[in-house]
Amino acid sequence: MRGALDSGKLRERLLLALALVPAALLAPRIIGQIPLSHDHATHVFKAWHFWTELVPSGRLRGWSHFWGFGSPADELVPCGGELWVGLFRLLTLGQLSWLRTYAVAVAGLMFFNAYASYRFGRHFFGGAVGVIAAWLTLLDPGQMLEGGWEWHTEWGVWPVTLAACFLELSLVRLDRVLSRASAREVAFAGALVALALITHQVMLVALAVSVPLLCVAHRWGPERARAPAVLRALGALAFGASLAGFFLVPFFTHSADTLDLGWLHVPLATALERLFTGETFQNFAIALHFLGLLGIALGLRGRTQGSRFFALAALACTLLASDVLVRTLHLERVLPSLVKLEVNRLLLVAKLFWFPLVGYALTECVRFARRLLETAGLAPRVARAVLVLCCAAPFAFPSVWRPLARNLQRPVTGAADLPDWAALEELAAWSRAARARSSEHYRIAYELWRGNHLPTLMPVFDHTLLYKAGTTPTQIFKNLPRAEHDPDLYAALSVKYVVTPEPRDEAWLRPVRRFGGLSVYEFLGYRPEPFTLLGPGHAELVEFSPERIVLRLSDTGPSTRLKLHVASYGRWRATQRGAELPIATVPVYSYRYPLLMEVAASNGELVFEYVERPADIAGLLLSLLALPGLLGALWLAREQRPLVVRVATELGRFRTHARLGAIVLVLSAVALVVWRTRTRRALLPADSLFQSLAAKDLRFAGAACEKLEPLVFQCGSARVEADAISPEIWGVHLCMHAPRNGKLELRTERTLGSFLAGSYDSIARQSSGGSIRVAVDGQELASFPTVPPYLQQQFVQFDTRERRGHKARVELELDGSAVDCFDFRLLE
Numbered sequence: 001m002r003g004a005l006d007s008g009k010l011r012e013r014l015l016l017a018l019a020l021v022p023a024a025l026l027a028p029r030i031i032g033q034i035p036l037s038h039d040h041a042t043h044v045f046k047a048w049h050f051w052t053e054l055v056p057s058g059r060l061r062g063w064s065h066f067w068g069f070g071s072p073a074d075e076l077v078p079c080g081g082e083l084w085v086g087l088f089r090l091l092t093l094g095q096l097s098w099l100r101t102y103a104v105a106v107a108g109l110m111f112f113n114a115y116a117s118y119r120f121g122r123h124f125f126g127g128a129v130g131v132i133a134a135w136l137t138l139l140d141p142g143q144m145l146e147g148g149w150e151w152h153t154e155w156g157v158w159p160v161t162l163a164a165c166f167l168e169l170s171l172v173r174l175d176r177v178l179s180r181a182s183a184r185e186v187a188f189a190g191a192l193v194a195l196a197l198i199t200h201q202v203m204l205v206a207l208a209v210s211v212p213l214l215c216v217a218h219r220w221g222p223e224r225a226r227a228p229a230v231l232r233a234l235g236a237l238a239f240g241a242s243l244a245g246f247f248l249v250p251f252f253t254h255s256a257d258t259l260d261l262g263w264l265h266v267p268l269a270t271a272l273e274r275l276f277t278g279e280t281f282q283n284f285a286i287a288l289h290f291l292g293l294l295g296i297a298l299g300l301r302g303r304t305q306g307s308r309f310f311a312l313a314a315l316a317c318t319l320l321a322s323d324v325l326v327r328t329l330h331l332e333r334v335l336p337s338l339v340k341l342e343v344n345r346l347l348l349v350a351k352l353f354w355f356p357l358v359g360y361a362l363t364e365c366v367r368f369a370r371r372l373l374e375t376a377g378l379a380p381r382v383a384r385a386v387l388v389l390c391c392a393a394p395f396a397f398p399s400v401w402r403p404l405a406r407n408l409q410r411p412v413t414g415a416a417d418l419p420d421w422a423a424l425e426e427l428a429a430w431s432r433a434a435r436a437r438s439s440e441h442y443r444i445a446y447e448l449w450r451g452n453h454l455p456t457l458m459p460v461f462d463h464t465l466l467y468k469a470g471t472t473p474t475q476i477f478k479n480l481p482r483a484e485h486d487p488d489l490y491a492a493l494s495v496k497y498v499v500t501p502e503p504r505d506e507a508w509l510r511p512v513r514r515f516g517g518l519s520v521y522e523f524l525g526y527r528p529e530p531f532t533l534l535g536p537g538h539a540e541l542v543e544f545s546p547e548r549i550v551l552r553l554s555d556t557g558p559s560t561r562l563k564l565h566v567a568s569y570g571r572w573r574a575t576q577r578g579a580e581l582p583i584a585t586v587p588v589y590s591y592r593y594p595l596l597m598e599v600a601a602s603n604g605e606l607v608f609e610y611v612e613r614p615a616d617i618a619g620l621l622l623s624l625l626a627l628p629g630l631l632g633a634l635w636l637a638r639e640q641r642p643l644v645v646r647v648a649t650e651l652g653r654f655r656t657h658a659r660l661g662a663i664v665l666v667l668s669a670v671a672l673v674v675w676r677t678r679t680r681r682a683l684l685p686a687d688s689l690f691q692s693l694a695a696k697d698l699r700f701a702g703a704a705c706e707k708l709e710p711l712v713f714q715c716g717s718a719r720v721e722a723d724a725i726s727p728e729i730w731g732v733h734l735c736m737h738a739p740r741n742g743k744l745e746l747r748t749e750r751t752l753g754s755f756l757a758g759s760y761d762s763i764a765r766q767s768s769g770g771s772i773r774v775a776v777d778g779q780e781l782a783s784f785p786t787v788p789p790y791l792q793q794q795f796v797q798f799d800t801r802e803r804r805g806h807k808a809r810v811e812l813e814l815d816g817s818a819v820d821c822f823d824f825r826l827l828e
Contacts, residue, residue, distance in 0.1 A: 080199025193240025245622030295357025423516030701742020770816025
């Protein structure tokens with residue numbers, strides 16, 4: 001008996017070692033090169049900031065001044081990636097540089113990815129399938145948003161892969177829970193669910209899809225899971241969600257702080273066509289695709305819960321990675337935050353099931369061939385030998401082993417491969433010395449190509465605040481400008497130096513140094529004060545820490561207001577002499593970049609503090625109470641207390657009624673959702689000008705408009721309506737839309753609030769431009785061209801506080817790309 005057990009353990013260890021082979025071959029390349037392409041630089045900064053700025057101050061999340069006008073750090077964006085890098089920081093005792101530590105952490109992910117894939121496949125299908133799944137996962141070329149080498153190592157979006165590993169392991173544990181496992185399994189399953197949720201938010205959707213299907217698979221067939229087992233699984237999920245409550249509760253309640261960075265992907269019909277033509281995934285071998293389809297077919301008719309679960313989950317994730325939720329079901333009218341979901345990422349989740357299904361199909365084909373050979377009279381050993389030779393034969397051909405060898409030698413884009421890296425290293429040394437010599441508040445603006453994210457890494461070396469023109473990966477918050485060559489914006493940002501790869505001759509710049517291909521200019525409009533005092537008085541900066549800013553004001557008047565050059569978010573609170581002051585979100589200058597905070601101020605100390613909101617406190621309490629709650633629930637269930645037994649017995653009498661009530665509740669919810677999808681009202685906020693707009697107030701291309709339904713107007717042959725609009729660059733916005741073949745004119749009588757705010761975005765990547773004109777009572781507030789499409793969604797805001805509460809005639813004129821996606825609101 002002992003020999004058999006030892007033999008089983010030995011086989012298990014050999015299979016696991018075989019599954020880790022590709023990781024062992026790929027990891028040294030990552031450690032040697034230190035990946036810095038695309039998003040890697042920002043992930044290094046986030047890990048450094050988390051462990052050197054947040055954790056020492058006793059915070060897991062909070063405010064940071066490092067980027068732009070500042071932004072929340074590790075809020076509404078999970079911190080699992082930073083925890084992963086920090087784990088390797090601890091394991092190496094902090095003896096490695098941050099770059100080397102980061103490389104070791106990414107290399108460690110290769111092993112963890114192989115291990116999780118192996119455990120996932122082995123648990124449901126056996127060791128052979130686990131090994132196949134691990135190899136396919138590690139050697140998957142991948143592409144944008146779909147996982148694989150190109151995505152997690154070249155583009156640097158590896159936290160999604162890390163979260164997927166936790167998802168796989170959590171599903172293994174949940175399957176054990178459904179098989180009437182111990183309370184220990186419930187705790188482990190919940191902990192892994194929490195780790196998945198705090199590593200990447202797409203796991204919310206992945207769990208919402210996979211866990212119900214796992215329960216369905218267990219209830220379908222001869223080995224049906226009983227209701228208590230399903231309740232235990234739900235309890236494990238609840239425990240995991242509670243542990244992650246410090247992130248989840250603010251995430252659900254304050255998602256309006258984030259940009260609409262969703263992606264609709266392809267139409268449902270196209271997704272179905274690609275499914276059956278072998279084109280669902282990018283850079284994916286067609287043979288593997290059809291083997292996966294065979295695995296799905298075998299799984300649906302299979303005898304085990306695991307095969308059915310994998311087949312259902314692979315199909316569900318593949319079909320949901322289309323525009324079905326928005327374009328077919330119109331669920332964005334019920335849940336507007338759906339437009340923030342990049343559904344393409346569900347193809348990454350689909351691969352978690354697809355690869356084991358490939359292995360399942362292969363092993364089932366081998367078993368079938370073995371039975372045929374043995375039926376033909378071959379001895380079992382001979383049949384096995386024949387099958388081994390048949391499976392190994394393809395590897396004798398160069399067309400098979402050469403791509404495999406190429407996959408095992410995938411390139412890593414490191415520092416030596418980046419043209420700007422050497423210059424940035426020299427620049428960092430100079431900047432670090434400049435920062436040490438000065439006590440002033442200032443930033444460095446980097447005007448490198450908008451897709452070059454290396455500047456986000458610079459604070460790791462020089463501890464200097466920065467502004468990066470263009471987009472910044474992993475920065476999803478709204479109040480972050482993206483413009484460049486804007487001296488008024490630079491003055492408000494307290495920019496002192498501008499770094500650019502091209503010679504500049506503007507009068508407001510003075511050359512300082514050149515490092516390789518990068519030039520450093522001094523910004524002559526630099527002002528160190530991170531505030532502007534509007535009206536009489538004097539202000540002095542007393543404290544400027546991450547979550548507390550103190551100013552001392554004197555000689556102020558009744559009309560004095562102070563604009564703080566820090567981005568406005570809901571957690572900021574302003575107080576003076578113990579009284580809280582209302583904070584208005586105002587533009588940086590004129591009507592541009594409505595990002596900053598402004599308050600009415602008087603003499604004395606004015607304090608801005610970054611405080612906990614009720615949702616933040618509730619989420620933290622939920623996380624702290626998760627473990628005691630689980631222990632209490634397990635104790636009640638284990639002890640079988642008389643009161644618990646009596647309550648359970650009484651409730652059992654109403655089981656039929658409870659089931660009927662649940663069915664009625666579900667049907668009612670479905671009916672409510674269907675009814676909500678019939679109207680577009682939820683697409684725009686209640687204070688949008690277009691919500692109550694009369695047909696007479698709108699004209700398009702010179703034609704009068706007819707109101708067909710709320711937020712839908714027919715203007716001659718053109719339709720102006722609210723919809724989910726997807727620009728070519730990125731994102732999905734809920735906004736009004738009109739064709740470009742005419743000018744949109746709006747003239748309506750409204751009671752003004754404090755501000756008239758608007759937004760616009762261009763659909764086409766190559767846009768011919770557009771224009772917007774805004775007037776109130778015939779007085780033009782602004783007339784301006786739209787910005788280039790690569791700057792993505794833009795926000796404008798006009799001050800109407802002097803006329804607040806008065807009726808006025810609001811006039812808007814939009815032309816060209818401005819009518820692609822737009823909305824204007826009256827803000828109180």
